[in-house]
Amino acid sequence: MSTLLIKNGTIVTATDLYTGDVFVEGDRISTIGTALTMPADRTIDATGKYVLPGGIDVHTHLDMPFGGSTSADDFESGTIAAAHGGTTTIVDFAIQYKGQTLHHAWNTWMKKAEGKAAIDYGFHMIITELSNQVEQEMDALVGQGVTSFKLFMAYPGVFMLDDASIFRALLRTGENGGTICMHAENGGVIDVLVKKALAEGRTAPKYHALTRPARAEAEATHRAIALAEMAGVPIYIVHLSAAEALEMVTEARDRGLPAYAETCPQYLFLSYDNYEEPGFDGAKYVMSPPLRARETQDRLWRGLAFNDLQAISTDHCPFCMKEQKELGQGDFSKIPNGAPGIETRMSLVYDGGVRAGRLSLNRFVELTSTSPAKIFGLFPRKGTIAPGSDADIVVFDPNRTMRLGVNTLHMKVDYNPYEGREVTGVTDTVISRGKVIVDGGTFTGRAGAGSFLKRSPR
Numbered sequence: 001m002s003t004l005l006i007k008n009g010t011i012v013t014a015t016d017l018y019t020g021d022v023f024v025e026g027d028r029i030s031t032i033g034t035a036l037t038m039p040a041d042r043t044i045d046a047t048g049k050y051v052l053p054g055g056i057d058v059h060t061h062l063d064m065p066f067g068g069s070t071s072a073d074d075f076e077s078g079t080i081a082a083a084h085g086g087t088t089t090i091v092d093f094a095i096q097y098k099g100q101t102l103h104h105a106w107n108t109w110m111k112k113a114e115g116k117a118a119i120d121y122g123f124h125m126i127i128t129e130l131s132n133q134v135e136q137e138m139d140a141l142v143g144q145g146v147t148s149f150k151l152f153m154a155y156p157g158v159f160m161l162d163d164a165s166i167f168r169a170l171l172r173t174g175e176n177g178g179t180i181c182m183h184a185e186n187g188g189v190i191d192v193l194v195k196k197a198l199a200e201g202r203t204a205p206k207y208h209a210l211t212r213p214a215r216a217e218a219e220a221t222h223r224a225i226a227l228a229e230m231a232g233v234p235i236y237i238v239h240l241s242a243a244e245a246l247e248m249v250t251e252a253r254d255r256g257l258p259a260y261a262e263t264c265p266q267y268l269f270l271s272y273d274n275y276e277e278p279g280f281d282g283a284k285y286v287m288s289p290p291l292r293a294r295e296t297q298d299r300l301w302r303g304l305a306f307n308d309l310q311a312i313s314t315d316h317c318p319f320c321m322k323e324q325k326e327l328g329q330g331d332f333s334k335i336p337n338g339a340p341g342i343e344t345r346m347s348l349v350y351d352g353g354v355r356a357g358r359l360s361l362n363r364f365v366e367l368t369s370t371s372p373a374k375i376f377g378l379f380p381r382k383g384t385i386a387p388g389s390d391a392d393i394v395v396f397d398p399n400r401t402m403r404l405g406v407n408t409l410h411m412k413v414d415y416n417p418y419e420g421r422e423v424t425g426v427t428d429t430v431i432s433r434g435k436v437i438v439d440g441g442t443f444t445g446r447a448g449a450g451s452f453l454k455r456s457p458r
């Protein structure tokens, strides 16, 4: 069994902060203490650095078909980029297309990941059609470790489910212990606004944002929570972007409801102003929900600090400008929705959250690792530094500065939404189940070394 000793680091979990040593045997953490002296195959000196649980990104779209294109990172390039950024676990989305079983979708995505993923991975199941048979399949999947299901209130005719189907799926999770994740935007309203804008000749990228009002997100967020309340089950709102939607979550949580929500770095660092960049550059930021008014950022940071938002994920779904985003030149509705972010999450949130005084170090770890692990059935195997937990560890240098850009990052996409931005707080060494997979900026892991994570029900 290989052994690894990490010495003199500042160990940070969601609750603790202390100087100590971590001893790893095989793929697990075996001992934590001070002045540990056991011999190890490798010793890492973490003096002056943070020793964090590996990042957990519960919202990624690798190798995903969308609107005649496929997201630019597959499970190999995407998970290697994730590792460089300090993320050691992802939960990606498998898609049930109409007429298909959930198991067919699951098998399809398992094949995409097999032999390619360099870090551990799980799947949420996107349900686009709900029959009695699909409801039974939901139960089976929960038993097989696919314990969460994503439903859409947007994209009518493609992904959108009606309220009755959503309600039935919610009720079902009350019996099988699964969790419903919701894309909350009012797709009917948005569709009408998109058609109207195009008919009026408004075709530039910024109209993507102008046809997806914050109130459409707030309305759907409110409806999703109300449906979950009537079904008596928890709900998790994905990629919350609008202050108006956050108010709905806050109100529900103040009433004691198990309503959870995540936001993403793009909503914390970018804004509607980016759509006004010259030429077709606004297309870089076409994602759903869209970027919001700059003032929203403070509201979201406060939501994160005070636990109205419980997780920060990326919604990583990269499309190149060339040949992919370009499909929407002259018609914003044809721009593939999504942007890259799997690699930049930890540094951005550390820099803009902890260094800027908006989040404590413990809260940073909680939002990027512990809380997503708890919500999605991975804790305590993942999401903390404790004896018996998987040795997914990031040695993080809080003082090193890096300039973000396509030339310094590893995602397979021809632009970066944060191009030129400097961040302080960078990943040094990344360990996945006891193996060093990023060593001083070099990937030393192996494509295919990641395993499928069978997650626990609620």
Ligand SMILES: [Zn+2]
Pocket (backbone or CB within 6 Å): 059, 061, 315, 317
């Ligand atoms: Zn998404």
